[in-house]
Each structure stands twice: as structure tokens, then as C-alpha cells.
Amino acid sequence: MAMLEVKDLEVHYGVIKAIKGISFEVNQGEVIALIGANGAGKTTILHTVTGLIPSSKGTITFEGNDITRMPGHKIVYLGMAHVPEGRRVFSQLTVLQNLKMGAYTRKDKKEIEDTLKMVYQKFPRLEERKNQTAGTLSGGEQQMLAMGRALMSHPKIILMDEPSMGLSPIFVEEIFNIIREISKSGTTVLLVEQNAKKALSIANRAYVLETGKIALQGDADVLMNDESVKKAYLGE
């Protein structure tokens, strides 16, 4: 059984149907990429999975639990973390306060301390700036903070929305290395990216979205060599 299973999902914004019946699954330990152009519905799918937007049809199952109608804050407790588009760090709180906020669902102080150490190990820059308010960080650093904050909940699966958006090439490289590391340490990753080339390079499988529907799916290395994908998304 898949860890996360989305079946025949439909989402409406008012009368506009944004997601037109899509199904996909993510297995334990995989890195799955959702790629597609702007407006294809990638972010909407993530928001629906984590309970920020209600769906109008279909089911979402996480580790056997039906989470289709579950409020977002309860889904976090099941072990799902979401790094939202645009990072959305708490800009008036310090880096450390942001990270602690990420551990809101956890009680054991010792375990939280251990996770904090692990996050600082992955992102030494966050430790250097732990007392700085998050609003004063650069875009790349904020992305690191958003990822660190998500890791603080000790998730089984982490959903990432456009982690490379607006970052300099050096930061993009760094962010993707860290995603690879997160995956290696056993966390399942569902990645939404406009940078299809980068996303396919680290993913096991991928789904290509076109205006609210899945146009193509398959192993990442197969899709990378697919002529239509190359033309439309890889700029070759």
C-alpha cells in the first residue's frame, strides 16, 4: 500500500475547476516530483493534501488514514510536513523561535533538542543566525529556515513547494543537495518544482501536470529522455 494515495481529486475555486480528477501515489522512501507549467495546479494539490484547501471530490489517504476532510493542523500530527511556496517563515520571530514553532506538535524536550541539533548540522547557517529575526534573512536562508522548520516536526513525509524559486544558482544547488540528504535519512519527499530538470534529477518517479490533469507519469529517468517532456519542460 502506498504511503500517500490521492484518488480522483477535484478542487474548485468558486466555479472554476482547478484540479480535474487526478490520482497519484507516493511510496515510503520515494522522492516524487510533480512538475508542470505555472498554473497547472501543483500548489493547489499540495494545499489540498495538507488540508488548507477543501477538495470537492476524491479521496486522500495517508498511511491508511482518510485525511480528505481532516483539518490541516491535525494532519501535521500524523507526520506530514509542508514547506509552503514563498517559504512563509514567521518574519517577526527569530530563527530559533521559528524552528521551535516547527516542533509545535511534539512534547519531549530532549527529542526536540536532538532534532534541533540535526537541523543545525544540515543548515549551519541557521545556527549562526539563530537569534536574528527571520525577516532579515536572505531568500535562500529563509528557504533553509522553512525546510528546517518542517524537519522540526520529525515528519514521515515532507511536501515541498517550489523550494528553488527565486534563488541564486548556488543556493539552488545547495537546496537540492539537502533534499537528497533528507531523502537519504529516510523521509519521503513530495516535491513540486518548476525547475523540471533539477526535480527529475533527484526524483524516483514524476507526474507531469497540465491544466489540472496528469498528462504523463513514470520513472524520472524515463521522463527525462521523453521527447515531449524535453521540448516542453527541459528546454531542449
Place this chain on the structure above:
Amino acid sequence: MSFISYLINGISLGSIYALIALGYTMVYGIAKMLNFAHGDIIMIGGYTIFVVMNTLGMPPILGVLVAVVVCTILGVTIEKIAYKPLRQASPLAVLITAIGVSYLLQNVALLIFGANTKLFTSVVSIPAISLADGQINLSGETTVTIVVSVVIMVGLMLFIRKSKTGQAMLAVSEDKGAAELMGINVNATIAVTFAIGSALAAIAGALLCSAYPTLTPYTGAMPGIKAFVAAVFGGIGSIPGAFIGGILLGVIENLSKAYISSQMADAIVFAVLIVVLLVKPTGILGKKISEKV
């Protein structure tokens, strides 16, 4: 010496404004709405104490406790019935609803207690203090008001800084969606904010009616408006701002009454607000609104 008396009495009045302003500012910071019914919660608190003390003949401390409980439940209920369904509605719809709730509370009180002024018995029983050879006289109400307000202010700051709920309130005030993604129950956090604000309003009601011992269905209206001014004055959304704004407002009002004209005092208070907002539109401690894209 009389100046110091006026000043201390101003601080006392200002402390009451500050307690009410805390409710305004916290609700604004977290739910992004102006709860214009907040002032009327004070009046309900006053009537509750009146009933417990005068009709039932219970001791004052019990009256205050019952008022805190009644106002807390009332505040949370109003939020749930009137404001929560409008979470996605335009701010104007919420504002109009809040004004509607304000009139509703006033008229319910009018229906139950009538329009006649009730004489309120002070909940404070400590004696007046005389300082500097009797040149400065502080009533028990004045002393208690200042002490209670400072204790509440410090307690509230600690609660927000140290408790998990306080941290959740900070997160919700900045970004509801991101807070939800941290596992924070946003609706519950908003309800807690209304509960705290309304409990503070009940205490403010007890102190206000003790210092100015008359009670009508409109008792809460003017202090409510002034506390709103105090919150804007200090920087709406800021807790220390509400405190400073409240105290300043009380001092300005009392000194104007003493040295300029008691009829003009309210006009002077509002004129000061206009000047402050012209010079610093975000209020004294208001945060600059800057958004990073």
C-alpha cells in the same frame, strides 16, 4: 502637589483603558478585526457584579469571579456565532456585524435592567492612602486599579512569551496558513484570544464601575471607544503599545479636566490622537508594515 494627585488618578483611569485596549489589540492582532462589541462586555461584567452583590448579597470577590466567567463565555460565544462564520468575508462585513453585536448587548441589558441608572457598590474595600502630610490622597480604587493592571500586564507578557498557547497566538497573528501547517489549531487560538480579552474586560468593568459607581446599558460604550483610541494610539496589534496608549490617554484626559476644561477633555484626547496619527500613522509602538516578496 495637586498635580501629582491628578497624575496618579490619570494613571489609574488610564490603567482601565489599558485593560480594555489589550482586548482590542489582541483580537485585532490575531483575528485582524475590530471587535466594537468589546466595550459592551465591560457593561455586562458590571451588571453581573451588580446582580451577584446587590441582588444575591454575595461578597464582591465572588461577583468579580462570576463576571469573569460570564464575560469569557459571552466573548467566546459571540466569536463563534457572529464572527467565525465571517472568517472569509470582507473586513467591512465583520465590522458591521461587530457594531450590530454592540447594539444587541446594549439593548438586551436595557430589556433586562431598564434604562434607570443603577448605583454600583465598589468591589474595593481597602482604605484610602494619604501621602505627603495629606496633600496627596489616593482612594483604594485608584491603588487597586494600578496594581491589578500592572500584574495583569506582566502576566500577559509572560504568558505570550513562555506558554505554548502564547507562541501559537504569535504564529497565528503573523500567518494563519503557516500556523496551521505547524499543527496549530487556528480557530481554537482565536477563541482563546477572545476569552482572554473578555476576561480582561470583566476586570476592567469591575474597576471602572468601582471608580465611577453608576451603571447603565451604555456604561461600556465611551470607555470602549476611548480604549480603542488608546490601542490605535499605542500601535494596534502591539500589547505594550496598548498599555502605554491607555495610560497616556488617561493622563491626558485627567490633566485636561484639571487644568483646561472638563467639557473639553474628550475633545483634547481625540485631538491628540489625530496629531499622533498624522506624525506616526502606525501609532507609538506600531510595527512598520513591510512585506518581503
